[in-house]
Amino acid sequence: MAEFLMPSLGADMESAALVSWKVKPGDPIKRGMAIAEVETDKGVIEVEIFDEGVVEKLLAQPGPERIKVGTPLAVVGSGAPAPDNGKPQPPQAKPAPAAIPVATAAYRSAPDHHPMDHRAVAQAEAPAHARIQASPSARKLARELGVELTAVKGTGPHGVIQRADIERAAAVKATPMPQPTVAPKVELPVPPRKEVAPAAQPAAEQFQKNMRRAIAAAMSRANRDIPHYYLQTDIDMTHTLRWLEEQNAKRSVKERILPAVLLVKAVAKALVEVPQLNGYWVEDELRIEEGIHIGFAISLRQGGLIAPALHNADLLSLDELMNAVRDLIMRTRSNRLRSSELTDATITVSNLGDLGVETVYGVIYPPQVALVGFGKVGERPWAENGMLTVRKVLTATLAADHRASDGTQGAQFLEAIKRYLKEPDQL
Amino acid sequence: MNDAQIKQSIFQVVQSIAPEVDLNQWNPNENLMEALNIDSFDFLNFIVGLDEALGVGIPEGDYGKIDTLNKLVDYLSHKAPA
Numbered sequence: 202m203a204e205f206l207m208p209s210l211g212a213d214m215e216s217a218a219l220v221s222w223k224v225k226p227g228d229p230i231k232r233g234m235a236i237a238e239v240e241t242d243k244g245v246i247e248v249e250i251f252d253e254g255v256v257e258k259l260l261a262q263p264g265p266e267r268i269k270v271g272t273p274l275a276v277v278g279s280g281a282p283a284p285d286n287g288k289p290q291p292p293q294a295k296p297a298p299a300a301i302p303v304a305t306a307a308y309r310s311a312p313d314h315h316p317m318d319h320r321a322v323a324q325a326e327a328p329a330h331a332r333i334q335a336s337p338s339a340r341k342l343a344r345e346l347g348v349e350l351t352a353v354k355g356t357g358p359h360g361v362i363q364r365a366d367i368e369r370a371a372a373v374k375a376t377p378m379p380q381p382t383v384a385p386k387v388e389l390p391v392p393p394r395k396e397v398a399p400a401a402q403p404a405a406e407q408f409q410k411n412m413r414r415a416i417a418a419a420m421s422r423a424n425r426d427i428p429h430y431y432l433q434t435d436i437d438m439t440h441t442l443r444w445l446e447e448q449n450a451k452r453s454v455k456e457r458i459l460p461a462v463l464l465v466k467a468v469a470k471a472l473v474e475v476p477q478l479n480g481y482w483v484e485d486e487l488r489i490e491e492g493i494h495i496g497f498a499i500s501l502r503q504g505g506l507i508a509p510a511l512h513n514a515d516l517l518s519l520d521e522l523m524n525a526v527r528d529l530i531m532r533t534r535s536n537r538l539r540s541s542e543l544t545d546a547t548i549t550v551s552n553l554g555d556l557g558v559e560t561v562y563g564v565i566y567p568p569q570v571a572l573v574g575f576g577k578v579g580e581r582p583w584a585e586n587g588m589l590t591v592r593k594v595l596t597a598t599l600a601a602d603h604r605a606s607d608g609t610q611g612a613q614f615l616e617a618i619k620r621y622l623k624e625p626d627q628l
Numbered sequence: 629m630n631d632a633q634i635k636q637s638i639f640q641v642v643q644s645i646a647p648e649v650d651l652n653q654w655n656p657n658e659n660l661m662e663a664l665n666i667d668s669f670d671f672l673n674f675i676v677g678l679d680e681a682l683g684v685g686i687p688e689g690d691y692g693k694i695d696t697l698n699k700l701v702d703y704l705s706h707k708a709p710a
Contacts, residue, residue: 502646502665526669
């Protein structure tokens, strides 16, 4: 027996509306299956479950009400009949170890973390808070400082409450200064899909407002908490682009690969060499992630930005990566993202080359520790071996969290990206 | 296929890629990607759409020849099967 909870789909998410169920009681479910659609400030997201079993009961009904992160939405059973009469157990039963998708998602790729630990502490110490995701040290500090966990917004990965959140909450309590808060929205807009009609304009406006608020929250936090440092390097792309053009000439129009895909792949491979930039800053330490999931910044037509994850980008061939990027862009713009794509990115790549920008100085998306920016590839004077020539040049920048890495590692990382881009047949 | 028919096909492809674009406001001499506010992925989808609609697979080397609507119509009128 397990409870399926409203997941946290990013540092800036507090609640979401349940749009629809994709399953009904009695349906078998598999790990990774999308079982519901929720609407966040970033649009409608398909929520995946990380349990297996059978849907026993749907606790929440679709509607415009905002449901807080951590609220039980459904009860999932093992699918096996109970020993007595086969009736499903009441939903009040304690969740099984694998019950909490938030915790599962948050710690999936960090084997040294045990989501069970957090929950065990929660249940033992504060039954009322059993479903709030907070680190043990944060819970302890909250007790010491008299901070109510329900009133704290977690800023760790997947909204997990950390010590810093408690400290901030305690500081707010102690300060009479009013804090800017976002009023909960009673009326929930339907985010505009591609085919939206002009009549739906007010909904589109509201969606944009919510999107701006979500970006504002994450970026303010980044600028407040993260000591950024910036490095940049120019890369001669002449040979690389010629190589790509030759490759594409052998392909059908549909199978062409775009230069942006080479950039993503080069970043992914460089992260294998410099893993310190692939992970999260949590609880005052760097947690390096094993999986390389590149958050690919995608602008929305109606305004705003989402950087969903390209999972295991280092393991994909250029063709697979091209398909993955194309699919991700399409689904981002048509509101069809999956929850893991919103939560799993371990670094962000922002490519503004199409807009004519030369250099991108990014703001890191917390709790990530780095963002790679690419500008446009353009002809520039290029001095090499005592000769001045004209080459197609790309400027790559790194914005990195100085708490998590130093300039030396940042420089090694940019150098590795450059090396991979100069040898595209190695990508 | 005359220019008007080609233009009609182009408009249909654009509508499937960037439905919010007001085709009446499209300046035929403006840079196509800027006028439509599309990125390189959209642009590739546009090229794929034109290939499917008109049977013309535009090579990457020719992208410079089709960077405005007028130039694209002119290019396609020479390449599209009659």
